[in-house]
Amino acid sequence: MIDLKHEQVEALLEKSIYGLNNDDFQLVSYTKRINTVNPFQFFEAAKQTEKNRIFWMSSNKEFYLVGIGCASEMMSEKSETRFNETKDKWNNVLNKAVIHNGYEVPGTGIVALGGMSFDPEKQTTTLWENYKASHFVIPEYMLTVYRDTCYLTVNVKVTKNDHPTQLANEIKDMESTLCHETIIEDEILSIINKEEIDALQWKETVRKATDEIKKASADKIVLAREMRLTFNRRANIGLILQNLLESQPNSYIFAFEQGEDCFVGATPERLVKLENARLFSTCLAGTAPRGKTPEEDSVIRYELLHDEKNLEEHQFVVQMIKAAMEDYCTDLKIPSEPVIYPLRNLQHLYTPVTGILKKGFSIFDIIEKLHPTPALGGSPKDKSLVFIRENEVLDRGWYGAPVGWMDSNNNGEFAVAIRSALVQGDEASLFAGCGVVKDSIPEQEYEETNMKFLPMLSVLGGQA
Numbered sequence: 005m006i007d008l009k010h011e012q013v014e015a016l017l018e019k020s021i022y023g024l025n026n027d028d029f030q031l032v033s034y035t036k037r038i039n040t041v042n043p044f045q046f047f048e049a050a051k052q053t054e055k056n057r058i059f060w061m062s063s064n065k066e067f068y069l070v071g072i073g074c075a076s077e078m079m080s081e082k083s084e085t086r087f088n089e090t091k092d093k094w095n096n097v098l099n100k101a102v103i104h105n106g107y108e109v110p111g112t113g114i115v116a117l118g119g120m121s122f123d124p125e126k127q128t129t130t131l132w133e134n135y136k137a138s139h140f141v142i143p144e145y146m147l148t149v150y151r152d153t154c155y156l157t158v159n160v161k162v163t164k165n166d167h168p169t170q171l172a173n174e175i176k177d178m179e180s181t182l183c184h185e186t187i188i189e190d191e192i193l194s195i196i197n198k199e200e201i202d203a204l205q206w207k208e209t210v211r212k213a214t215d216e217i218k219k220a221s222a223d224k225i226v227l228a229r230e231m232r233l234t235f236n237r238r239a240n241i242g243l244i245l246q247n248l249l250e251s252q253p254n255s256y257i258f259a260f261e262q263g264e265d266c267f268v269g270a271t272p273e274r275l276v277k278l279e280n281a282r283l284f285s286t287c288l289a290g291t292a293p294r295g296k297t298p299e300e301d302s303v304i305r306y307e308l309l310h311d312e313k314n315l316e317e318h319q320f321v322v323q324m325i326k327a328a329m330e331d332y333c334t335d336l337k338i339p340s341e342p343v344i345y346p347l348r349n350l351q352h353l354y355t356p357v358t359g360i361l362k363k364g365f366s367i368f369d370i371i372e373k374l375h376p377t378p379a380l381g382g383s384p385k386d387k388s389l390v391f392i393r394e395n396e397v398l399d400r401g402w403y404g405a406p407v408g409w410m411d412s413n414n415n416g417e418f419a420v421a422i423r424s425a426l427v428q429g430d431e432a433s434l435f436a437g438c439g440v441v442k443d444s445i446p447e448q449e450y451e452e453t454n455m456k457f458l459p460m461l462s463v464l465g466g467q468a
């Protein structure tokens with residue numbers, strides 16, 4: 005395909021505008037291949053536009069999405085219908101849009117990026133006031149990096165009164181701004197105050213959860229807590245993302261900016277990936293630290309692979325994901341035993357799941373069935389969620405919930421938003437949780453959450 009030139013962009017816009025009635029609008033999308041652009045620099049360059057930014061990097065580091073601004077958005081506050089409502093709005097956007105994309109590359113064409121809250125029925129606080137129960141954005145400008153090739157997608161909503169020449173010139177200027185080489189300043193960020201929110205009450209909630217489990221009310225309940233940080237200066241999200249890339253291999257790196265707030269993290273846990281009708285999911289539960297030496301690391305790895313509590317916790321996730329996917333998939337494949345998934349600070353028990361999506365279903369059907377997995381909610385789902393809703397002090401917001409993207413070619417990927425922080429200027433809230441079972445000891449679970457705070461603490465100027 006020959007990529008669109010400036011004159012062709014103007015002609016495409018003119019044609020779309022010409023066909024509109026006075027009160028109509030049209031979402032016009034086109035994708036072109038561009039010279040190599042560093043996705044972190046593209047994200048940093050967008051600061052001067054004062055538009056919201058979104059960043060996504062896959063765990064294999066071969067795929068990046070960077071979205072700037074908002075051409076269209078899909079929001080829902082209704083807990084009982086948010087999955088279907090978002091799916092219907094997405095299909096409605098695609099049915100009405102003009103899409104000019106000659107590439108069969110994931111993450112090109114119209115792409116929506118966003119996420120959902122962990123539990124919209126939980127009473128919300130002001131902490132997450134900028135993040136809706138479900139919120140997906142189709143950016144105005146989006147950089148896609150796929151296997152070292154770069155693509156730029158422009159999405160513009162046109163009306164009868166828009167002037168195609170003016171719009172085309174504005175797009176050209178913005179492209180020049182965003183693709184210009186930008187230096188990310190290496191600012192030293194340090195923590196000047198660290199507060200553990202309701203730590204004693206959290207330990208008491210762990211005790212209460214073990215009592216409930218012993219009564220056979222549930223098999224496992226996941227409890228999360230918050231750490232609030234204050235920094236010496238305003239945090240630079242671009243630098244945080246770059247540091248996460250260096251410090252958290254094998255992780256999905258994400259950032260969702262809403263005004264002055266940015267939800268950012270590096271999660272190892274895929275929820276579901278859809279590519280060419282093939283589904284991929286991940287069972288990731290059971291956690292241990294990394295050793296200080298190869299020998300110590302090997303001992304810890306062996307102990308994790310044979311630890312009854314962690315294996316039980318992992319099996320909860322395997323069985324739940326199997327049950328969730330078997331109604332929507334054919335050719336479902338799940339290994340019989342987990343392996344170790346190593347990260348820089350932690351290591352997890354890991355089991356991959358694959359299958360073929362049946363016709364008539366979408367990625368939203370799978371997300372609704374999978375969320376929350378036993379690794380973030382508990383087992384059984386309904387009973388554990390009721391306990392969390394009634395007893396957990398934390399407003400989880402988007403923590404532990406699905407975040408990701410989908411495109412107009414029926415591809416998409418969502419991860420579970422753990423190892424994350426809500427950055428608010430010169431402050432941030434960090435989140436960490438652990439699975440409580442009948443034999444859990446509150447102090448040990450507390451230490452496990454301290455271990456899970458470490459990946460974000462390490463890039464925010466502190467230590468756990």
